[in-house]
Amino acid sequence: MTTYRNFPMVPRVIFGNGSFSQIGDILKLKRKSANAPFIFLIDDVFKGKELAARIPLVENDKTIFVSSEFEPKTYQVDDLVEQIKAEYNELPSGIIGIGGGTLLDMAKAVAIMLTNPGSSAEYQGWDLVKNPAIYHVGVPTISGTGAEVSRTTVLLGPERKLGINSDYTPFDQVVLDPDLTQGVPKDQWFYTGMDCYIHCVESLEGTFLNAFSQSYGEKAMELCNDVYLKDIPEDESRDKLMMASWHGGMSIAYSQVGVAHALSYGLSYLLGVKHGIGNCLVFNHLEEFYPEGVKLFYKMMDKHNITLPTGICKDLTEEEFTTMINVALSLEPLWENALGKDWKKTATPEKLRSIYAKI
Structure with missing residues (x-):
């Protein structure tokens, strides 16, 4: 008998112009404690812009601006994970990626590596991730890559460019707000x-x-x-x-x-x-x-x-x-x-x- 792959899908998605304004209410239900922040990884093109000001920071939540000028690299993921673990006593309540494919892939990879040992380069391939990722949310600001829905996070590693393809990679929540894609060159x-x-x-x-x-x-x-x-x-x-x-x-x-x-x-x-x-x-x-x-x-x-x-x-x-x-x-x-x-x-x-x- 043929055995078919049981692929995961994004379990929750919200679509509509202006829907980004609801992200605070969405995250409120997922906060684990006052000491478990939400970490927002956001494309640095939005630094000082309206979108960055709309991020609903509460308690000790944090925004980290990340450049999307180059493809995401495994060492960048590892550095972010190390930074987050050093700054907080417990795992974050969640990781939110805001940007194009680079930021969405970074968010998925960081969420995975916060619960899995070693370097992200060790997980480039198919079904190598053993532990579930922490809660993670994708907010695309440009359309096309499909990173918001896929079970991979494509990274440049020391030896190859390859995704972390796993059942734990897909986002738990995606916010599709077409308004956020205005002004793309x-x-x-x-x-x-x-x-x-x-x-x-x-x-x-x-x-x-x-x-x-x-x-x-x-x-x-x-x-x-x-x-x-x-x-x-x-x-x-x-x-x-x-x-x-x-x-x-x-x-x-x-x-x-x-x-x-x-x-x-x-x-x-x-x-x-x-x-x-x-x-x-x-x-x-x-x-x-x-x-x-x-x-x-x-x-x-x-x-x-x-x-x-x-x-x-x-x-x-x-x-x-x-x-x-x-x-x-x-x-x-x-x-x-x-x-x-x-x-x-x-x-x-x-x-x-x-x-x-x-x-």
Whole structure:
């Protein structure tokens, strides 16, 4: 008899413009004691801004501003955990991540590592976490990554870029307030939204596809088409992209991503290229694997006057190419989803190098 994975989902979610104002009431029910604070990890672009002033600090709650300029790293997670443990006598009541994928992944990782020994680098992989995370909440301020709903927290470690994939990773509560995504720079809005679009393409065209993944992936794809190819009001666009991100994240819960994400991980690990633009840089050269998806991607770029940077890899040494290739090839589930069990016949080091050389 087939044994199916029993995946967790986010148990509580609130959606709506202005819903962030309810976070104080939500957290009030989860406070363990006056000595167990809530720790808010917030993107430092909001330092001194209105959003930071709206955080409902009570008792000895604390806000920690974190830069999202670069991909989240395992040593950053370890440093935050050490800082929190040194400052308080008991575990916090919860961790709240406010920002894009970087901050959401940091919040999930910190919540896990407060109850698990060692370094977060030791948990990069699948189902290595033994102890439940503390209560953690995700508040996205940009849409596309699906980090708010996924069971992974993607980190750059000393040896690889790889998620902490576990049943304890998903948030206990998510607050989806489209108002918080106002003012996102256009290029960032595009690149992060394309992360969602590429989730859909890779899920819907993967060998792991099933009715569960397909239902979410198709809805996310429909929403992405509305946002990036149609002329709709800005407030409607924000709502739809936020739900596209949610559905796109769900579409890979029971399947996987594919070639673009695997290659993008190599770029991020070696060059620090951020995830959204990294996916775009790679996807731009994947007509061989996703011909229809890439064709639509070109239409989206053209409509929004997006020009991708070029020459990213032109000065790399053979050793550096090899590093990227090894990181990409280590993500075996992604390749199997994209190409099937015989994926190694197609995804050769030579093939990967030829793609990286075009970027």
